Amino acid sequence: MYQSKIFVTLRKSILDPQGKAVEHGVHSLGFEKVKDVRIGKFVEMNVQTDNKAEAERITKEVCEKLLANPIMEDFHFTVENHKS
């Protein structure tokens, strides 16, 4: 079995008001050096196959069809061997 770890992030061209709000909070805490906070999503899932290429293909398809909306989001992922 393989485990996919997927990151869905807002595209650079999209304003991220949530990230901005968090950045304000970080600055209020005194961490003035922190810049460009962006909020995204993290998804973890197991794919039942012994074939890494297949796990990658399935993960990519799930990202494209459901987990990310290409109009506003990008995604990237890792696929690692996972002992169940």
Add this chain to the structure above:
Amino acid sequence: MSKLKFGVVVFPGSNCDHDAHYVAGTLLGHDARFIWHKEGSLGDVDVVILPGGFSYGDYLRCGAIARFSPVMKDVVRFANNGGIVMGICNGFQILTEASLLPGVLLRNASLKFVCKYVHLRVENAETRFSSKCQQGEVLEIPIAHGDGNYFVDAGTLQKLEENRQIVLRYCGPGGQVTDAANPNGAISNIAGIVNEAGNVLGMMPHPERASDPVLGHTDGRKIFDSLVESLVQQTVLT
């Protein structure tokens, strides 16, 4: 006039379904029925309404999961055959996720859920959802959403303009389209659009909440009256 058949799709988490049903069935006097999202077919309907609410709790993205509900295959078929589909608020979000309308609804720029009456300028009074309005008329209809910040890329926006697909824009009481009158940061103050063929409407404001005189405002009724008239005319012609 023969009665039209309205179908109101109910997703888990829809909460404006009864309001839409009430306007179509009780107020306008047409046949209205609920269609559970698990149904494989819409059945015999003239108009499909995707109502407001929080389908699937807005998990992942608003409308992202509802778009895969079994009934949506038939909604897409119905729309592609020229059937009248109206998506209100969450319904608009579902229509964009289903690619029946371009663009996407982002989180409100203010990050706040906004629930209030807004002014809307009718940008195109020649669509089948706005023919009962005057060009440039200002409507007063409430919004209630946290994710209504409409976004499209520059190329698509230009196409929307050229095809006159923008039906409603947020404006001031006098019709001025300004940043101050924009409640959610929507690009170009867009509140409602139609698809290229003009048979699918998506709008963030809630016309069903401004149709019964008892509620104080009736501008929303113009949207329903427009689509009814367009269908009646179509029936007369065919």
